[in-house]
Amino acid sequence: MKDPFNAPVVILGAGQAGAAAAMELRKLGHVGAITLVGEERQLPYERPPLSKEALLRPDETRVLIREARHYSDIRVDLRLGVRAVEIAAVSRRVWLSDDTWLEYDFLILATGARARRLPMLDALGDRVHRLRTMEDATRLRSQLERGARAVVVGAGVIGLELASSLVELGLTVEVVDPASRVMSRNAPEVVSRLLHDAHVRRGVRFHLGTSVESACRLASGIRLVMSDGVALEGDLVIYGVGAVVDDGLLRTAGVDLLNGALMVDEHCQTSVPGILAAGDVTVCVDGRGVPRRMETWENANTQAIIAARTLLGLDSDPPQPPWFWTDQCGMNIQFAGDMAASDWIRRGDPLASNFMFWGLREGLVTAAVTVNWGREMRSAKLLIAKGISVPSHVLADPLLNLRQLAKSGAFDARADVQPVPSAPI
Numbered sequence: 001m002k003d004p005f006n007a008p009v010v011i012l013g014a015g016q017a018g019a020a021a022a023m024e025l026r027k028l029g030h031v032g033a034i035t036l037v038g039e040e041r042q043l044p045y046e047r048p049p050l051s052k053e054a055l056l057r058p059d060e061t062r063v064l065i066r067e068a069r070h071y072s073d074i075r076v077d078l079r080l081g082v083r084a085v086e087i088a089a090v091s092r093r094v095w096l097s098d099d100t101w102l103e104y105d106f107l108i109l110a111t112g113a114r115a116r117r118l119p120m121l122d123a124l125g126d127r128v129h130r131l132r133t134m135e136d137a138t139r140l141r142s143q144l145e146r147g148a149r150a151v152v153v154g155a156g157v158i159g160l161e162l163a164s165s166l167v168e169l170g171l172t173v174e175v176v177d178p179a180s181r182v183m184s185r186n187a188p189e190v191v192s193r194l195l196h197d198a199h200v201r202r203g204v205r206f207h208l209g210t211s212v213e214s215a216c217r218l219a220s221g222i223r224l225v226m227s228d229g230v231a232l233e234g235d236l237v238i239y240g241v242g243a244v245v246d247d248g249l250l251r252t253a254g255v256d257l258l259n260g261a262l263m264v265d266e267h268c269q270t271s272v273p274g275i276l277a278a279g280d281v282t283v284c285v286d287g288r289g290v291p292r293r294m295e296t297w298e299n300a301n302t303q304a305i306i307a308a309r310t311l312l313g314l315d316s317d318p319p320q321p322p323w324f325w326t327d328q329c330g331m332n333i334q335f336a337g338d339m340a341a342s343d344w345i346r347r348g349d350p351l352a353s354n355f356m357f358w359g360l361r362e363g364l365v366t367a368a369v370t371v372n373w374g375r376e377m378r379s380a381k382l383l384i385a386k387g388i389s390v391p392s393h394v395l396a397d398p399l400l401n402l403r404q405l406a407k408s409g410a411f412d413a414r415a416d417v418q419p420v421p422s423a424p425i
Ligand SMILES: Cc1cc2nc3c(=O)[nH]c(=O)nc-3n(C[C@H](O)[C@H](O)[C@H](O)COP(=O)(O)OP(=O)(O)OC[C@H]3O[C@@H](n4cnc5c(N)ncnc54)[C@H](O)[C@@H]3O)c2cc1C
Pocket: 012, 013, 014, 015, 016, 017, 018, 037, 038, 039, 040, 046, 047, 048, 049, 050, 051, 082, 083, 084, 085, 110, 111, 112, 113, 131, 132, 133, 158, 249, 278, 279, 280, 281, 294, 295, 296, 297, 298, 300, 323, 324, 325, 326, 327
């Protein structure tokens, strides 16, 4: 095996994690060949704008991670429009859909995930949409007409961002979801309520606790019949019901999978020597054996950096609390830490332009959600990472100098603090 700084690296998946891994390798001084293989024809791009600015202001929105020139400048060989079809881990080769193969010393799997399909809806033709790729966004945009009726299936992050953008574009929007609250998978109840009410004020109609039982195409549009008997009609239907990992390629490599995703350790190493992985394709099992699946922009970038460092034999910083954001109804909402916290405390007035929530578990600060208050997030993350116990009246104080508190860690876990009651929200 060559010196890792000289070793040929193949990266499969030219998305957020794949592009970030290639750039990080070069930044760290890797000088060997790097080949970045992507099934899509586009240069690597950011997906978050697809449900937001790219729908609202397509002409002003830049989605490319880097221009083509950058990849040639840093000598990354981009192979776009080509799919990896098989990995022979023993001989360290990858077969591609154009009948060529690549040899590697190290392989980074960054093949992401795909939008989960609902065949019942897909069967209804071209007025039904999903949103994962730039191509999906372009097709959707071409059908967005002021006054049209849209039914959004799925009240998760993507469904809600879509609802927000469509209302802004002048469509009428109904959102359906089997869960009893919006963003139930990744937001605490208090934030679900806030989002629900903000969307309702903008005219969105929700049908929660009910699922699509049947669907058909009519001359006047698409008709969905829900499990509670309610029938909805739309000119177009867009569904966002989660993402799934396409495991066909992974199985050829013989890497261990867990709950349908590719298992990696904290160093982004898979079970097969020489194969690392990053981004939406992974489920990370930490040192305590706890699996964490994160499908976020930040995780894709962070794991890409870790994978690049591990490949080169370098250590990485300890993990930070997970973080993601969403933009809806004119609000920028950022989430950090464990959203399953048991108590939530509000800091600031919800009628003011910015406020936040703290999540606590057994008195320790384990989560934070900021609303239009992103500048507090860095310090909030620090507090979460330190596992500090802070009295609830201090956390609730809008005048609190969070930066100072996070830096000093004045309230540590040993401090004599009363049990923290949940402040009214
Ligand atoms: C509409 C939308 C909005 C989002 N908004 C937010 C947000 O606001 N905040 C946030 O934190 N996150 C957001 N995300 C999530 C974030 O974009 C993803 O977590 C991130 O893109 C994951 O990066 P990745 O590189 O793992 O996967 P991807 O970006 O999906 O890249 C994987 C690439 O691999 C390619 N590929 C797959 N199989 C093969 C193969 N066999 N051979 C070659 N290439 C292959 C795919 O075509 C794809 O281009 C959003 C996602 C979407 C879809």
